[in-house]
Amino acid sequence: MSYPAHRLMVTRSARYYVLGDRAGAQEVWVALHGYSQLASNFLKWFEPAVRPGRIIVAPEALSRSYFEENQARRVGASWMTREDRDAEIEDYLRYLDQLADELVGALPPRVRLEVHGFSQGAATACRWAALGRHPVNRLVLWGGTVPPDLDLERLRSSLRDGSLVVAVGDKDQFVSTEAVRNEQARLLGVGLPAVIRTFAGGHYVDRATVAALA
Numbered sequence: 001m002s003y004p005a006h007r008l009m010v011t012r013s014a015r016y017y018v019l020g021d022r023a024g025a026q027e028v029w030v031a032l033h034g035y036s037q038l039a040s041n042f043l044k045w046f047e048p049a050v051r052p053g054r055i056i057v058a059p060e061a062l063s064r065s066y067f068e069e070n071q072a073r074r075v076g077a078s079w080m081t082r083e084d085r086d087a088e089i090e091d092y093l094r095y096l097d098q099l100a101d102e103l104v105g106a107l108p109p110r111v112r113l114e115v116h117g118f119s120q121g122a123a124t125a126c127r128w129a130a131l132g133r134h135p136v137n138r139l140v141l142w143g144g145t146v147p148p149d150l151d152l153e154r155l156r157s158s159l160r161d162g163s164l165v166v167a168v169g170d171k172d173q174f175v176s177t178e179a180v181r182n183e184q185a186r187l188l189g190v191g192l193p194a195v196i197r198t199f200a201g202g203h204y205v206d207r208a209t210v211a212a213l214a
Contacts, residue, residue: 007087014062014095017043020055027054027112028103030096032128034119034143036067036076042118045205049214059099061124062091079124092124093131100134118142118205119174130155138163140213142205143172145183152190164194167209169201 017039029049033042039060046056061077080088104111115136117125122144129136130150137160145166146155156162166183168175180196187194197213199206 005084012062014059014099015039016057016059016099018055018057019043019046019050021052022055022107025053025055025107025111027114028100028107029054029056029114029116030100030103030125031056031058032079032115032117032121032125033058033061033077034121035078036065037118038075038077042205045207046116046210048207048211051214054214055103057099057103059096062095063088079120089127093128096124096128097132097134100132104134112137114138114140116140116142116205117144119144119203123147126150126155130158132158135160137161138165140165140167142167143169143175143203145175145179146187152187152192156190156192159192162192164192165197165213166194167197167199167206167213169203169206170198171200171202174203 029046031043031046033039039058043056043058049056061079064075064077066073067076079092100113104113113134113136115125115129117123119142122141125139125141126146127150129139131154135158139159146152164187166180168180184194184196197209199209
């Protein structure tokens with residue numbers, strides 16, 4: 001038997017972490033972690049990008065759970081699951097828009113906004129860049145690609161400088177070289193050229209590549 005779902009909008013707390021000094025910042029990097037990660041640990045990968053005038057912000061996904069790893073129990077967070085998928089996407093879009101309102105609104109006009117997303121966070125970053133209310137200057141996808149259901153024209157028009165980077169390890173067990181080439185061709189078909197940055201390693205954010213992008 002199927003029962004109808006009812007909905008209630010609620011207010012809840014969300015946490016985020018910041019690297020750098022907000023005073024005088026003219027550039028904001030928003031770094032979105034992957035599945036089962038916590039923002040505080042994820043932010044460490046972006047330490048090589050810290051410089052005066054830039055802040056790096058790592059928001060934590062709203063859904064936390066316990067995960068088993070090396071026979072130990074730890075806590076991680078995820079952006080969404082397939083259950084009630086559309087509502088979860090709307091929730092995190094509102095969350096990230098509200099966070100950007102607070103960050104960018106307190107800074108000088110025309111602050112530069114850059115979004116980085118890793119693994120599951122790459123899909124989150126793409127959706128927010130395309131559907132959020134703040135134009136994005138550069139979108140960087142780490143170990144991930146653009147969700148196949150996302151309107152690519154909408155994404156292209158939302159990227160202020162039309163800049164998109166796909167950074168992937170040559171030993172990434174989740175994203176193959178062929179998948180990256182296919183993604184590059186798909187994006188080019190709508191006039192959205194993607195720069196591919198390959199590094200030696202697996203499924204993670206490479207600190208040396210972060211430094212190069214910075």
